[in-house]
Amino acid sequence: MAPVQTLDNNKFVETRFGKQLKPSSKSTTYDDVAENYDGQYRFAPIQEAQVSRAMIKRYFETMYDRAISDVVIVGAGSAGLTCAYHLASTRPDLKITIIEANVAPGGGAWLGGQLMTPMVIRKPADRFLQEICVPYEDEGAYVVVKHAALFTSTLLSRVLAMPNVVMMNATAVEDLIIHEDHAGQQRVAGVVTNWTLVALNHDTQSCMDPNTITCPVVVSATGHDGPMGAFSAKRLVSAGLLKELGNMRGLDMNRSEPAIVNNTREVAPGLIMAGMELSEHDGKNRMGPTFGGMIGSGIKAAHEALRVLDSVNVVEGKVVSTI
Numbered sequence: 001m002a003p004v005q006t007l008d009n010n011k012f013v014e015t016r017f018g019k020q021l022k023p024s025s026k027s028t029t030y031d032d033v034a035e036n037y038d039g040q041y042r043f044a045p046i047q048e049a050q051v052s053r054a055m056i057k058r059y060f061e062t063m064y065d066r067a068i069s070d071v072v073i074v075g076a077g078s079a080g081l082t083c084a085y086h087l088a089s090t091r092p093d094l095k096i097t098i099i100e101a102n103v104a105p106g107g108g109a110w111l112g113g114q115l116m117t118p119m120v121i122r123k124p125a126d127r128f129l130q131e132i133c134v135p136y137e138d139e140g141a142y143v144v145v146k147h148a149a150l151f152t153s154t155l156l157s158r159v160l161a162m163p164n165v166v167m168m169n170a171t172a173v174e175d176l177i178i179h180e181d182h183a184g185q186q187r188v189a190g191v192v193t194n195w196t197l198v199a200l201n202h203d204t205q206s207c208m209d210p211n212t213i214t215c216p217v218v219v220s221a222t223g224h225d226g227p228m229g230a231f232s233a234k235r236l237v238s239a240g241l242l243k244e245l246g247n248m249r250g251l252d253m254n255r256s257e258p259a260i261v262n263n264t265r266e267v268a269p270g271l272i273m274a275g276m277e278l279s280e281h282d283g284k285n286r287m288g289p290t291f292g293g294m295i296g297s298g299i300k301a302a303h304e305a306l307r308v309l310d311s312v313n314v315v316e317g318k319v320v321s322t323i
């Protein structure tokens with residue numbers, strides 16, 4: 001499948017974590033600038049409008065560009081971020097856009113269980129920790145990262161440093177684009193977005209219309225709880241594409257983790273579901289505070305996305321035929 005548009009490779013440099021943005025070549029010397037901590041620290045001069053335009057230009061150019069993406073990932077928890085990392089590093093040519101409703105990405109992966117800091121990950125998902133260079137203690141069947149935030153902040157920084165990834169946080173997916181495709185099938189063809197603060201206020205203000213991102217594949221990893229948990233699973237039901245929610249079952253670590261990883265799949269044409277959202281869709285057990293299943297599901301979702309992309313022809317973000 002051809003990417004929607006090619007990325008400008010001249011802007012990037014190869015590092016041990018893959019391609020990263022080159023530092024800007026625009027450097028002006030200001031004589032009166034000084035990094036001096038003896039009371040003489042002096043900044044380069046700036047106009048307020050420069051700051052505004054520096055943000056606005058980049059943000060809205062990015063939005064314009066990503067109105068057509070190759071893959072949209074909904075939710076930047078442990079499953080969504082792992083999917084983004086695997087997908088973006090395997091296919092640096094794909095435009096991957098992450099939409100995260102919260103201001104702070106990371107979902108529930110800033111802590112382990114009952115607000116404690118260590119994070120438990122069952123083998124073989126420890127291989128992913130080695131890949132992204134997160135240290136851990138090996139306890140045999142499982143490993144422990146000293147603080148869940150070490151995992152999440154490392155993963156987040158690796159993902160955001162990749163040139164083909166864009167993340168829009170404080171932005172909610174509040175609906176799915178659903179088209180009839182070339183074969184007459186209902187297909188998820190993108191996402192409907194709004195600022196989260198707007199999405200949370202539809203019952204206090206009259207119609208505040210959303211925006212859209214068109215793409216051939218959506219990966220939904222919105223978790224099972226939180227203000228918008230299991231968003232796409234619930235929308236599939238109300239859109240008539242799923243008869244009813246399976247509803248997440250009680251905690252069983254040994255049943256849950258393999259079930260989530262092995263069932264991560266395209267649940268409706270164009271929509272792959274990953275992480276704990278799948279437990280609500282399928283009626284699978286929860287695992288509580290062990291995160292190997294989220295890593296495995298994120299990687300499986302990336303494989304599924306590539307399988308879908310390789311099986312369709314896409315024009316302007318729309319699937320026009322199968323290969």
Ligand code: AHZ
Nearest residue numbers: 075077078079101107108173222223228275276286287288
């Ligand atoms: O903010 C949500 C979170 O960061 C985001 N999200 C939810 N709805 C959204 C929407 N638009 C945009 N409509 C949305 N973003 O999705 C992210 C979900 O992260 P998570 O950590 O809640 O889910 P996960 O499946 O990646 O990880 C689940 C971790 C759990 S829960 C659990 C248990 O309860 O037993 N065990 C584990 C390991």
